[in-house]
Amino acid sequence: MHRLAGLLVAAVLACAGMMPAHGQQGDPARFPPPRGMRPPPPPPPPGMPPPRRFPPPPPPEAMRQPATLPATVPIVTAPAPARVASDSGHTAGLQPETPATASRVAPAPAASIPTPAASAPPPVSVADALPAGARAAPGSPPESHKAPTWPWLVLLAVLAAAWWTAWRHSQRLKAETERLARQQRVLKSAHSHLQRKSEKLQHLSMHDPLTGTLNRQAFGAELRDRIDHLSKYGQPLSLIVFDLDHFKQINDRHGHLVGDAALALVVGVVREHLVSDDLFGRFGGDEFMIASPGQDAARTLSLAETLRLAVAARAPHAEPPVPGLTLSLGVAQADPDQGYQLDELFARADAALYAAKQRGRNHAVAADETMMAQLVPGTVRRHL
Numbered sequence: 411m412h413r414l415a416g417l418l419v420a421a422v423l424a425c426a427g428m429m430p431a432h433g434q435q436g437d438p439a440r441f442p443p444p445r446g447m448r449p450p451p452p453p454p455p456p457g458m459p460p461p462r463r464f465p466p467p468p469p470p471e472a473m474r475q476p477a478t479l480p481a482t483v484p485i486v487t488a489p490a491p492a493r494v495a496s497d498s499g500h501t502a503g504l505q506p507e508t509p510a511t512a513s514r515v516a517p518a519p520a521a522s523i524p525t526p527a528a529s530a531p532p533p534v535s536v537a538d539a540l541p542a543g544a545r546a547a548p549g550s551p552p553e554s555h556k557a558p559t560w561p562w563l564v565l566l567a568v569l570a571a572a573w574w575t576a577w578r579h580s581q582r583l584k585a586e587t588e589r590l591a592r593q594q595r596v597l598k599s600a601h602s603h604l605q606r607k608s609e610k611l612q613h614l615s616m617h618d619p620l621t622g623t624l625n626r627q628a629f630g631a632e633l634r635d636r637i638d639h640l641s642k643y644g645q646p647l648s649l650i651v652f653d654l655d656h657f658k659q660i661n662d663r664h665g666h667l668v669g670d671a672a673l674a675l676v677v678g679v680v681r682e683h684l685v686s687d688d689l690f691g692r693f694g695g696d697e698f699m700i701a702s703p704g705q706d707a708a709r710t711l712s713l714a715e716t717l718r719l720a721v722a723a724r725a726p727h728a729e730p731p732v733p734g735l736t737l738s739l740g741v742a743q744a745d746p747d748q749g750y751q752l753d754e755l756f757a758r759a760d761a762a763l764y765a766a767k768q769r770g771r772n773h774a775v776a777a778d779e780t781m782m783a784q785l786v787p788g789t790v791r792r793h794l
Contacts, residue, residue: 615628616628618691618692620670620673621673621674621677621692622677623677623690623691623692623698624689624690624691624692625691625692626691626692626693626694626794628691629689629691629692629693629699629701629794630752630794632689633649633689633701633752633794634752636689636701636703637744637750637752637755638750640703640704640744640750641746641750644745644746645703645704646704646705646706646707646743646744646745647701647702647703647704647705647743647744647745647750647755648701648702648705648706648707648709648710648741648742648743648744649699649700649701649702649710649741649742649743649744649755649756649759650699650700650701650702650710650713650714650739650740650741650759651693651697651698651699651739651740651742651756651759651760651762651763652697652698652700652714652717652737652738652739652740652763653695653696653697653698653737653738653763654672654673654676654696654735654736654737655735655736655737655738655771655772656734656771657669657672657695657696660672660732660735664730664732667730668730668732671728671729671730671732672725672732672735673696675721675724675725675728675732675735676698676721676735676737677690677698679717679720679721679724680698680700680717682720683713683716683717683720684700687702687703687704688700688701688702688703689701689703693794699759699794700713706743706745707741707742707743707776707777708776710741710743710776711741711774711776714739714741714774715774717737717739717774718736718737718739718772718773718774721735721736721737722735722736722737722772736771736772737772737774738763738766738767738771738772738773738774739762739763739766739773739774739775740759740760740761740762740763740764740765740766740774740775740776740777741759741762741774741775741776741777742755742756742758742759742761742762742776742777743755743776743777752794753791753793753794756792756793756794757782757791757792758777758781758782759777760791760792761777761781761782762775762776762777762781763775764781765777765781
């Protein structure tokens with residue numbers, strides 16, 4: 411933009427005749443020199459010596475002062491002594507001047523002797539010597555030195571137009587930047603909203619809405635990943651499958667709100683005894699699952715017994731109270747000896763739960779080899 415403004419200014423000056431063409435000199439009559447500067451002399455013809463350089467003229471202030479001559483002292487000369495000729499043709503000696511003789515020469519009066527100061531003409535200034543029409547106002551340049559005005563107006567107009575164009579361009583850029591910033595903020599807010607909504611939907615798709623535990627599909631997928639990882643290092647993994655005893659009777663006798671409170675009570679007690687690596691999920695209805703990576707069947711059976719006792723002790727004092735609430739739990743283990751098949755592990759834990767029901771409920775039982783054989787023939791095996 412600045413380069414374009416410079417080109418426009420040069421074009422205007424060239425069109426106005428204020429800038430000489432390349433390789434040419436400006437016309438002195440058209441382009442007078444500045445005030446107080448004498449125009450340069452023209453170059454001498456070929457073969458001629460350069461002109462003599464004269465000293466610069468005095469400033470105008472010195473020219474206006476009247477020319478005065480210095481005062482002179484009048485000089486009075488005495489007449490020469492007279493010579494007397496003798497008859498013998500010799501010149502007589504000079505007689506010495508006596509006071510009487512000297513007194514005979516009377517001095518002229520001072521008024522009759524003209525002085526240079528009195529006889530000099532009155533001083534005349536340079537401005538008084540000029541014609542009346544040629545006198546200029548003090549401090550004003552001559553007419554020949556005044557520059558034309560319209561090219562400067564054109565130049566000022568071009569510069570103003572260039573500045574206005576640059577300012578408008580900067581304003582448009584500023585407005586565009588603000589618009590893009592607003593759009594970016596809107597998009598960022600929308601992205602955050604969509605991300606939160608996606609996380610919420612993902613959480614709902616993986617968790618049970620009533621208890622907040624993992625649902626059956628999410629628990630099975632996470633358990634497969636844990637088993638695949640532990641099988642590479644030969645580490646054990648224990649699974650607990652449990653349900654609430656006589657849960658249907660609780661719903662029928664006390665209502666579904668009390669049944670939901672019983673589920674919430676059991677979930678709260680279980681969460682108090684789990685560690686961060688444990689998995690907790692709902693298989694469906696009143697049946698839940700717990701996976702403990704790195705724990706053998708003995709430790710997991712101890713955890714199951716602790717959960718059974720804690721629920722039985724807290725149920726009568728809950729709000730609302732759920733008297734007679736107990737748990738039946740079955741425990742199974744996956745290790746290098748028994749294998750790491752997920753369906754087999756769940757089947758053994760389900761068989762141990764069935765054995766706890768057969769023992770009168772409110773029991774925690776660990777699976778063994780005989781439990782699978784005791785299942786009723788034709789019983790459909792559940793899968794996780």
